[in-house]
Amino acid sequence: MANHSPLRFKNRIFYALVAAGGLVVLMGLYAAHMMEGHGHIITGMNNQIVWGMPHVFAIFLIVSASGVLNVSSIGSVFNKPAYKARAPLAGLLSIAMLAGGLTVLMLDLGRPDRIIVAMTRFNPTSVFAWNIFLYSGMFAAVALYLWTMMEKRMNPWSKPAGLLVFVWRFVLTTGTGVIFSFLVARQAYGTALLPPMFIVMSFAWGMAVFHVAQSSIYEWNEKLLDPYVQKRMKNLMGVLVIAAFYFVAAYHLTNLYFARQTGFERFILLDGGIYPLIFWIGYFLLGNLLPLLLIYHPALGKSRSILSASLLIILGGFSFLYVFIIGGQAFPLSIFPGYQVTSSFGDGAIGLYQPSLPEIMLGMGGVGIAFLITTIGVRVLDFVPHELPKSA
Template sequence: MTTATMDNKGIQMPILLVAGIGFLITAGLVMFNLSSQGHAAFNISNDGLFWGFPIVVYDFFLLTSTGIAMVACFGFLFTGETFRPLFARSLWLALAGLSGGVAVLMMELGYPLRAMFLIPFSFAFSSPLYWKVLAVIGFTVCLLLLIWRARATQSTLDSLRGLTRLTLLFAILVTALAGVVYGSQSFRPFWASGDIPAAFIVESIVGGLAFVYFFTLLAYGFQADKVPVSIRSVFAGRMGGVFAWAIVLHLVFVVGRTVNGLYGNVEGLQAWQYIVSSPLYWIELAALMTALVIMFSHALRRNILVQVAAAVLVMVGLFIGRYEYIIGGQIIPLFKGSWAPPVLSYAPSSTEWLLLIMAIFLANVVNALGGVLGITRSR
């Protein structure tokens, strides 16, 4: 093992322990609340807000997972061995993100086990969710195979090219289909748009880059001297530039949707007035803009702690954006009469917040486990 590929096992074990204990506590609390209150533990209702915070968390983790996989596959396919030190770690991180998202979805569904065997065999061809589930299955299988194949000592770019392309294809497919789920709702103008799948793919890549930066540097305890030169040069070099331009593209979608939404008179677009009047929206923009400035500056992005800061800002910005998008499409009530407020009020319950913390802990457990077992170590 060279310094360039050495993994800092020392930090992974404490993360595994803390995240493991945290996961057990939060999962236990969520299970207790759900078994005693059912879905009344969530603040969603039949007033019109059907998909609440759990779906926000699920979608955020799922798109992060596909984004990380896209970053890994694009990086490996386009830069070859340069990306090698990050390849295995990124793939495993994608799996960790996926596990967090799926765990939250299982808590949100009325019948999660029934869903697992009914959806794949329902042949509901007209449903975007059916295709999305099939794509997620394909993505998971490819991801596992690629992790396994990438671990082989003799694996080369040529030997992995086909599987990497297939994983990339499934990652794009899952992300695009997640966009179709919302974009196809023609009577919800806040959601409905043909460009949503493209916007999701860009957002997903931005998130993927942020998570790759953060968790790679975390594996080295955020200590510059421990990060291999090969990784430092990738992060400060081309990958930093790609990160900055990906943020630009994402901002074009965010600001474009906002401006168009504020101009629109169609029922449902009033949600934009509510969103831009909320400090959350401006925190999202400020976080993304700050990260953009950092990553565009060659001088700044050489600093590892600044890279970590940019990654965290992007994670926060994207999470707020996901929340605004999913909730914003539902807060203008349909057919609820005079007694319904013009805008539905919604705030996640304590159980819903616990789901987010649980997903973070679970993703960290899986990710740290990869480090402890040496799966994230590149050959």
């Protein structure tokens, strides 16, 4: 029976966490207020790098919000009890990260006051407009799913609800990848490889976020995670990291094969200054090699190293998105192929971008919102996994 009593944060830790999270959220809101007053001039974004740090944070949060639901999908759709016990926590994390990511995206708009326009006027050819529908639908689908799991009378419906969420998140991550796939003229984007790549990345990042949340909750409640469950989850995370890396490798190798794309690949992988550095050190070394070592090395693979691996995978995710989003825009558009181009508007030149404090604060604010919702959710409702005796 002891296993069934909800694990809860100790009071003092809880209030400290809420205060810390609240402070980060307030800082984010203050940054948004500054951006609203002064305009985007106080960010590092400009007419060449039109999407910056807020988009790195927002896309990480939204993609991970979809990926974290892996845990519930494996539980509900594929009937694995160890994962089923964790499905409510995964649902909560998903809603929390979705809320954080969307808030950042919305507050970064040039006219956030016109959000009602975005909700009432849909251009059917715009994948952004579809995404507004997909994101709000995701909230509803996950909320419904949580209800069917947490309300005993509704339990029989949790499997179909889980299936709905499973399908919806595939479509949602496809929609996020397609934002970039539909950019016909940018050399970094405009390929159909991006939606599946984003889906597999979401799996890896989502698992990492789930691990961090689960380890923290167990640690603060002085509970130990069943070693069998831990082993299964870490092995799955390792496989997903490898699969995500496979897609990134395929993306770059295909580009390298096309003569018209080799200039771009040279820039991103070799001589583009900060971008190759972040790609190789941040994404490849710290975000892939090191976590895989921590997961699979026989002497490692215990809870501490899995937590470190998860944090590194998250760092790798941010590194990847920084290079993909900002590096992808920094490389000049090929408007006149075969010509060397110069102009007063940065034609033919590498775009300059220096992330500013307000936009980083805004992005962090989104993480703060996700953190706050999770912390309060775990405290007030019964979201913590209940290990059934011999459940594994």
